[in-house]
Amino acid sequence: MSFTKGVMGMRPFKLFPAAGVFLWFVAVPGPAYAYLDAATGSIMLQALLGVIGGAAFYARAITTKVKSFFLRDSDSAGEAETK
Amino acid sequence: MTIAIQDAGSFRDPAGRVYLVNEKVVRAIRPAAADRFRAVASTGFLRTLVEEGRLVDYDDVSSEMDGAAMDNPALALSHPRIPFISYPYEWSFALLKSAALHHLDLQLDALRYNLKLVDATAYNIQFIGVRPVFIDHLSFDTYIEDEIWQGHHQFCMQFLNPLVMWSKVGVAPNAWFRGSLEGILPEDVARFLPASQYFSRVPLMHIFVQALMQRSSLTKKTRSSIKSRPVRLSRAAFKNILVDLRHYIAKLVPPKDKTVWGDYVENTSYISNEARAKAAFVTRIVSSTRAEAVIDLGCNTGEYSIVALKAGAKRVIGFDFDHGALEQAYQRASTNNLDFLPLWMDAANPSPSQGWAQTERKGLSDRADADVVIALAVLHHLVIGRNVPMDMAIRWIVSLAPHGAIEFPHKSDPMVQILLSQRPDIFDTYCEEAVVASLERCARIVEREVVIDGRRTLFWYERSDVA
Numbered sequence: 193m194s195f196t197k198g199v200m201g202m203r204p205f206k207l208f209p210a211a212g213v214f215l216w217f218v219a220v221p222g223p224a225y226a227y228l229d230a231a232t233g234s235i236m237l238q239a240l241l242g243v244i245g246g247a248a249f250y251a252r253a254i255t256t257k258v259k260s261f262f263l264r265d266s267d268s269a270g271e272a273e274t275k
Numbered sequence: 276m277t278i279a280i281q282d283a284g285s286f287r288d289p290a291g292r293v294y295l296v297n298e299k300v301v302r303a304i305r306p307a308a309a310d311r312f313r314a315v316a317s318t319g320f321l322r323t324l325v326e327e328g329r330l331v332d333y334d335d336v337s338s339e340m341d342g343a344a345m346d347n348p349a350l351a352l353s354h355p356r357i358p359f360i361s362y363p364y365e366w367s368f369a370l371l372k373s374a375a376l377h378h379l380d381l382q383l384d385a386l387r388y389n390l391k392l393v394d395a396t397a398y399n400i401q402f403i404g405v406r407p408v409f410i411d412h413l414s415f416d417t418y419i420e421d422e423i424w425q426g427h428h429q430f431c432m433q434f435l436n437p438l439v440m441w442s443k444v445g446v447a448p449n450a451w452f453r454g455s456l457e458g459i460l461p462e463d464v465a466r467f468l469p470a471s472q473y474f475s476r477v478p479l480m481h482i483f484v485q486a487l488m489q490r491s492s493l494t495k496k497t498r499s500s501i502k503s504r505p506v507r508l509s510r511a512a513f514k515n516i517l518v519d520l521r522h523y524i525a526k527l528v529p530p531k532d533k534t535v536w537g538d539y540v541e542n543t544s545y546i547s548n549e550a551r552a553k554a555a556f557v558t559r560i561v562s563s564t565r566a567e568a569v570i571d572l573g574c575n576t577g578e579y580s581i582v583a584l585k586a587g588a589k590r591v592i593g594f595d596f597d598h599g600a601l602e603q604a605y606q607r608a609s610t611n612n613l614d615f616l617p618l619w620m621d622a623a624n625p626s627p628s629q630g631w632a633q634t635e636r637k638g639l640s641d642r643a644d645a646d647v648v649i650a651l652a653v654l655h656h657l658v659i660g661r662n663v664p665m666d667m668a669i670r671w672i673v674s675l676a677p678h679g680a681i682e683f684p685h686k687s688d689p690m691v692q693i694l695l696s697q698r699p700d701i702f703d704t705y706c707e708e709a710v711v712a713s714l715e716r717c718a719r720i721v722e723r724e725v726v727i728d729g730r731r732t733l734f735w736y737e738r739s740d741v742a
Contacts (some may be wrong), residue, residue, distance in 0.1 A: 223402025233461065234428035237480065238508050238516075240488075242423075245512030 277341035283634035284360075284398070290413040294345050299357050300334070301340065303348035308413060315415045320388040329381065330409045331355065331401075334618050348670060352412060358568065359592050359644070362636055363397040363433060364453035365618040365626060367601035368441055368529035369609075370407075374400040375434035375532040377407040382426075386514060390711040391418040395426030397433040397458070399638075404590070404614040405605055421507040424516065431481055435520065438527055439478055440464050445530035447598055449619050456630055457551045461486040477523040529602055549727045554582045556724055556733045557649055557680055561586035564678045566646035570594070572622055572672065573653040577604035580615050583649060588593060590614040592645070595623040640674065648672060648679040651733075655684045658670030658705055659694045669713035677738045678721075683710045707732055 278298055285293040290308030294301045304312050315321065324330035332529040333352040340351040363371060374397055392414050424430075436459040437448035444467060448459060465486035472478040508516075557579050561569060567589040571580040574593025583591050584668050594599055596619060604617035619637065620626060627636035648674045657668040672681060683689050686705060695702075710732070714720055718736035725732050 199741050231428035232492035233485045233487075234431065235423060235506050236488040236492060237485045238423045238427060239506040240484070241480065241516055242506070242508040249500060249509075249511055264640045 277344040279341075279344040283632070284630070286631070286634060286635075288394075289688065291348065292345070296340070296344065298356075301345070302347040302352040302354060302412065304350040304352070304413065306349040309349035310415060311416055314417055315390060318388045318390060319388055320385060321412060321415065324381070324384075326410070328406065328408065329377065330412070331357065331618070333412055334375040354410075357401045357410065358403065358682060359406075359591050359616065359635070360638070360642055361402060361592075361618055362453075362454075362626065363437075363458075365451045365620055366449075367604055367605055367606040367617065367690065368438070368447075369599060369621055370402060370405065370618075371397075371434065371438055371441075371525060372379075372524060373405070374407050375438060375524050376429075376521065377409065377544055378430065378434065379517055381409055383514070383521070384417065386418060386510070386517075389416050390421075391425075392416075393425055395430035398724050402616050404612070404616060405608045407566075414420060418510075421509055422510045423506050423740075424513055427516075429458070430520075430578060431461055431485065434458075435477070435481055435524070438459060438465045439468065439472075439482065440442070442527040442529060443472055443478070443624075453626065456636065457602040460704065462489055472565075472642075475523075477520060479522070493572065511720045529598065549731075550578075552724070552726045553651060553682070553733065554579065556722075556735070557582045557651075559722070560647055560649075560678060560680050560735050561588050564647055566678065568592070568645040568647075570643060570645040570648045570675055572648060572650040572675075573656070574604060574617055575600045577607050577613075577615055577617055579649055579651055580604070581607065581611075581613065583647070584613055584615060588647070591616070593617040594620040594622065621664060623657055630677060641676045645676040646678065648676040651682040652690070654710075655691045655694060655705075656689075657690065659702055665709045666713040666716065669710065670717055673714070673717050673736060673738055677740075679736055679738075681710070681714070681734045681736065683707060683732045684733065685730050688727070710734065 279294040279301070280297045282293040282295065289305065290311070291302055291304040293324050294303060319480040321330060321333070326331050331354050331356055335350065336353045337349075337351045342348060342351070345351065360462045363374070377400055378392070378395060378397075382395075385391055393416050394414055396721050397543065399409060399414055401410050402408070416660075437452055440446050440459070442697070451459060454580075465483050466480060467684060473483060491538050503568075528604065560566070561583045565587065566583070568728055569580070569588045569591045571577070571585045571591055571593040572581050572585065574591075574595050575597070577591075577593055578591045580591040591614070593604060593615060595604070595617065599617065601619055602616050604615070607613065625639040626636075628634060628636070628641060630636040654665075656670060657663040669681065672679060685707065686692075686695070686700075711720065711734075714734060714736050718738045720734055722735040723732060
């Protein structure tokens, strides 16, 4: 799972959507409502982690597809030679 | 008619309540939650967990119970009794870490059965010896795809944050946790966690970013945006979070500070003959009273707790305020698979009755259910170290169990000399006669033995209310 490998280790294009969400959440000034549910931060974090996880999953899926395209190509070439 | 006493700590979940019925623990499940429980039980997951020793056993006793006594539940489950209920603020680092991993493993395995835990309260984990066991069967529910982790915030407050501040800052969270029963907020930990932790993914996301988001959520704009779009968390992302937390917590270690008493057994002024005399004394009390449950006050690394177990005690609950000693005691109990639970507590300030209506979390005296108490090398700390008058110190120790061993170190003892070295000796009544007089007021002295060249006296007492 690439998320377990780390946000810090991620390439910038993977982090980009996450950073967008992050900024959207953080850069909003306004009055404070201290009675808000203490778990709101947790929900917002999960939204962020969900996006990072989703982006990572998407990126991985593409990588796997590209890889398998070339690998299958060379595999079938190898098979053809042995036949 | 059956008399069912409701457990004061079980009321938050409307799905059910726990009662004590004729000394048996019974969980009453409300009609509204019955189908949910049946669906969970039908997956076979709960049974598997019981067989693996990770969940307390349960038996459907709906047909045998007098429902009226428990407000007519739809189902009733009976459970074996947990020998001693402990609270997270009494746990050592190793115990809290083990409970955290236990919770995450349950959640990860539950997902494979399409189940989830609806909360992440540390109070749902208890210890038998030092083995964690989950106690709330109604915390399980069917997992719905893409739903968020409801227990995330609670997990951070009650497991992650205390462990991180303990391991990375070197501050034990117990006293704070005891005052703040819901745990420790990410916003608070984020204020004093060293900046180096920004470079570690779990603290960065689950503490710093969560704290930042919580603070930003206090704005009106964010509040309305949170309301308008339901947050979704895919199963894969949920699993990633759990695995990530698990890897991180599994690697956490307690701070390496030198312990006060951790090397006490090695450093102490005793020679081993004296230790043997004390061990023989403890063995005599435990074996002749056929004690099952023993409390070891000032258990240190558990040396005499193990003596008590060898003498026939079924289980020992140890208390000490030194975390270094408790870590070693945990290692001993864990390595040798002993029914010995070493907990953090200051004898001069035991855990109080607190929480909702001051009954939700019971104080020590309401939970102490022991046959024998061992109080070796404790008395001088209470009387000289903390200015507790001799008679009050003795009366409190005697209140914990009908039999006990109390050690009285005389003023000539080097350990007492250390306590007295930096302060005037205002302790006129710190003498053996005072111990005898105090004991005789509430107990009968069964045996008295002088050890270590007359520098320490061991007393075996039997409390007066036991005929």
